Amino acid sequence: MDAESKELDELKKLAKQIIWGLVAGSIFSFGLGFFLIEMQNRLLHFLGIALIGFSGSAIAALTSCLDRRATGFELEDGTKRPKEARGETFNSRMSLWFIVRPFLGFIVAPVLIWGLGFFVKDSEQYRNSTESLAFTAFLGGLLAKSVLELIKGLFKNIFKV
Numbered sequence: 001m002d003a004e005s006k007e008l009d010e011l012k013k014l015a016k017q018i019i020w021g022l023v024a025g026s027i028f029s030f031g032l033g034f035f036l037i038e039m040q041n042r043l044l045h046f047l048g049i050a051l052i053g054f055s056g057s058a059i060a061a062l063t064s065c066l067d068r069r070a071t072g073f074e075l076e077d078g079t080k081r082p083k084e085a086r087g088e089t090f091n092s093r094m095s096l097w098f099i100v101r102p103f104l105g106f107i108v109a110p111v112l113i114w115g116l117g118f119f120v121k122d123s124e125q126y127r128n129s130t131e132s133l134a135f136t137a138f139l140g141g142l143l144a145k146s147v148l149e150l151i152k153g154l155f156k157n158i159f160k161v
Helices: 001-038 042-071 092-116 122-127 130-142 144-161
Strands: none
Touching: 001 042, 001 092, 001 130, 042 092, 042 130, 042 144, 092 144, 122 144, 130 144
């Protein structure tokens, strides 16, 4: 087996491990998060929101990983396989990003919910609705990368940083 074939096999194995890890992580965090969000204890309630955000970001990472895997692979030297592959492909440099991305949702989802509380007419009703919180937390996680990029761009434009 030549070096390229070996690298391709390793990339396929890595993609499979990441995909199944994201599937398991998203299902587990969503289920546990939805259970904990019902708790009266503030810390457990917060953890439930954060875990649902984690789940949303895991789904975003999963779809991105699956799309890249379906397109093809990119070797360390930049060679794409299959040769006709166009666009974003799966490569080892992106693997860490797929693994870490769910943690963005873990942080962004609760912060987004706290921030949205300022704009909701009846914030107590909003904060006491499990479904509203879970939906917002999941979307916050799903869109965490975009939300952070938007906020960073806003600060750059306003404060010229």
